Amino acid sequence: MVTSIIRRLFQALFVVLAMTVIVFIGVSVIGNPVDILINPDANQVERARVIAHYGLDEPLWKQYFIFLRGLAQGDFGDSFVYGRPALGLILERLPATLELAIAALGIAIVVGLPLGLYAGLYPSRISSRTIMTGSILGFSLPTFWVGLMLIMIFSVELGWLPTNGRGPTLEFLGGQWSFLTSDGLRHLLLPALNLALFKTSLILRLTRAGVQEVLPQDYIKFARAKGLRERRVIAVHVLKNLMIPVVTIVGLEFGSLIAFSVVTESIFAWPGMGKLIIDSINLLDRPVIVAYLMIMVLLFVVLNFVIDICYTILDPRVRLDSKA
Template structure:
């Protein structure tokens, strides 16, 4: 186990190093931020001074070396637009994105798991067919369109829920959270539902497929033959064996909820990392873009590592070194 953990840690370091090179080169060849930051009427001396100030006159390999050196110290450079450390800007917006992503994940699990379990146990019922038809809509409807419809119906027409912002927040562990206040929960509900729609359909269909795959197995038949209650058969034997693919999806999809919440945050003006990265891309704010992308790389690497550990906890037959 320890050897496997060390091996996976080394692999993760190589992945992170490779991604630093890909991200840095990819961002550096896109446009010239000087054209946006400097007034077009500025003279050549002023342009030269600004370019030297941001280190844009250095060769690309030297910029990358400086970037790696700063990365080891947690320094991604200062934002071209805000004049503040890029990592600080990302961390400042991160609680809002984490709150939104976690709320969407909870909704997806609370709704998707029971419905998928029901549809898998009773596939021939009309209600199960209605559930599966609804899951297709969840896959098919564009997120931006659903978000606009939510605003139109629940905010504009009915006036039940607000359409933008985080609302009132309360402090917990030194961080401001919306879910701790009633007004914050009202602001959180629509964007969380919008972000959770696709994930709910995914969890639902995956759970249904897992149930239908597990039910014909011999150990399920044997458990029923021993006279175990149906509730125990489902909770102990069915759910436990379909949780491995579900855990995989939960881990990876939580990362994608954070990384790709850009559309939802833009529609609902949610002040998270997604909205910040959109503004930074428009302004070619390279340090913020690189800091955001590297945070996403670290997040996905960490989630994959945790998923591997969860495998061994859910099923002792699964070993991190790949041996049974």
């Protein structure tokens, strides 16, 4: 077990190292930040000074090793636009994105899991078919359109919820969080619902498919033959055996909620990492873009590792040291 964990850690480090090459080269060959950073009327001396200041006059391979050395020290360089450490800018926006992602994932689990369980246990009921039809809409409707409709209905027409922004925040664990205030919760609700729509449908359909796959199994029939209550059969035998695919999806989708919340954050003017990366791409702010992408790489590597550990907890038959 310990040997396998160490081996996985080395694999994760190799993945991160490979991604540093891909991310750095990919970002470096797209656009020239000098064209945005320097006034078109500036003379050649001024252009050369700015280029040398940001190290853009060095060969690409040398820029990469400078970047790699800084990465090992937690230094992604200073933002071209803000003149501040890129990592600091992202960490400032991280609590807002985390808060939105956790709220959206919570909604998706609380709504999707019971509805999927119900639809799997009673597939022939009209209510179950209605739930599955609704899940198709959740997959099909574009996020930006749903966001605009939520604003139009609940903010413009009904006036129940604010249209944008994060609202007042309180400090907790070194970050600013809006869910700790009532007005902040009101600001959080619409973007969280918008972000959760697709994930809810995904968890719902996955849970339903898992229930229908587990129910015909012999151990379910045996549990019922022993006279166990239906509630215990569902809670212990059905749910436990369908949790492995659900845990996989929930873990990976949490990462995607953080990485791809750009549309929702833009629609609701939510001051998170997604809005920052869009602004940075428009301005070719290379250090911020690279820092954001590397943080996303680390996030997915860590999530995959945690999911592997969770497998062994949920199902002892799944071993990290199994050679499949």
